[in-house]
Amino acid sequence: MSIFNASRLLGKTVLITGASAGIGAATAILFAKGGSNLILLARRADPLEKVAEAARAAHKASGVQQGGAVVTIQLDVSDRAQVAALWSKVPSNFRNIDILVNNAGSAHGLDQVGDVLDSDIDAMFATNVFGLISVTQLLIKDFKARNTGHVINVGSIAGRESYAGGSAYCASKAAVRAFSGSLLREVVNTPIRVTEIQPGMVETEFSIVRFRGDKSAADKVYDGLLPLTAEDIAEEIVWAAARPPHVNLAEVYVLPVNQASPTLAFRGGSK
Template identity: 70%
Template sequence: MSVFNASRLVGKTVIVTGASAGIGAATAILFAKGGSNIVLIARRKDAIDAVAQQCVTAHKQSDFATIQLDVSDKAQVATLWDKIPQDLRNVDILVNNAGFVLGVEHVGDIKDADVEAMFATNVLGLISVTQLFVRHFKERKTGHIINLSSVAGREPYAGGSIYTATKHAVHAFTASMMRELVNTPIRVTEIQPGMVETEFSIVRFRGDADAAKKVYDGLQPLVAEDIAEEIVWAASRPPHVNLAEVFVMPVNQASATVSYRSKA
């Protein structure tokens, strides 16, 4: 019978995109606590350096590196492999966490720049990074790709047409990839969170912290560490076990549009 065995993570090398804050940062730190080596990737260098220091505190015997990189920039992604330190190039796990949402405008009022930005990071960036590491995993005959999707990848909702379209694309891409890799030892997991209180809503509301806070009024949302636990749990399964989809929400949320909010 399989039981949780954190030692499976010791010495593993993990790539985490969008590692400067929120779920990405929490995931990097939790993998570090499990004894993994981490390569943290994000656009904000100061922020990922700060997260890397938290990883060092969590497990001083592991190796850590930071790479300032925008996954939406194909030219930058093309240089990613050369930026990974030589001693961290035997990558075992890729966590595609980088992604965001902008605005709640309805179709007809959405800025082209917002559409392009969300697709460039959430879909095209994820695909570009994944293709790089799939080739690496095939050569090594091992590997695990963990893609961060969303309840929005399962259910569209008004005011989220572009974001839900990107996450539906992530779901389709991930499911197709799992089928393409079925004859290999490579594992593929899709994490689908519901409401998680991070910088996510602040970015969506373009820095309006009060509007972001109202999204979670009346219920207890998930936090970044909750999702990090699911990611690390999936990665720590025995090699023959693949958690294909992990759908996780707060207890008072039933779907993208159905939740119970206390009036107290």
């Protein structure tokens, strides 16, 4: 069965945070191919518009006759005032959101405890934790009122197992895992689904941000192995969303075949 089951994705409205690049962009394009309507959020307006254009083109190329409408909203999820004002920016015909993909997130530095910059800690928690919670709190009220909805949080292998040099980032992703687990239990008496996607090594601009723009250092993270791509994770997200309504993929832990933990990877091959 295709993940693009028309009866499950066609015409659904999907809100994706951090949609201007990487996993968020790939996820938007894949949902568009399935005939879903999109509300795309990101801090950067120009890249976001390019993703929207690509999503519209993907929908057109798919031949699906319904859905495919795209709305973009420039918004920083780490700013609670902006999140609180989100509904005022969403067109009225888009407000029955079916799926929330909390994808916005980042990592900053690999400093060890004692040397981690306060600004890096603040940035990671503001987006990875507080932003994710703020957006979810806003939408979950509507999901409960309509007795429907699916929250998909992009977590990380780092939320399952810590590693040296990742203290604050690992803590932020552990918080995502804990939050997802609590929400899952809170909505157990409803049709609302909660999924956490937990990727291992994914080659996107994520590592470039972590290494403060040093692309050569970022590239070394993936030396000798074939990492996951943004499209790989997008497939897992859309797959989870396309399951039958009574099926909930609570956790999807996905690794490149040569990775077994944050610190254990076989690098005997080549990309």
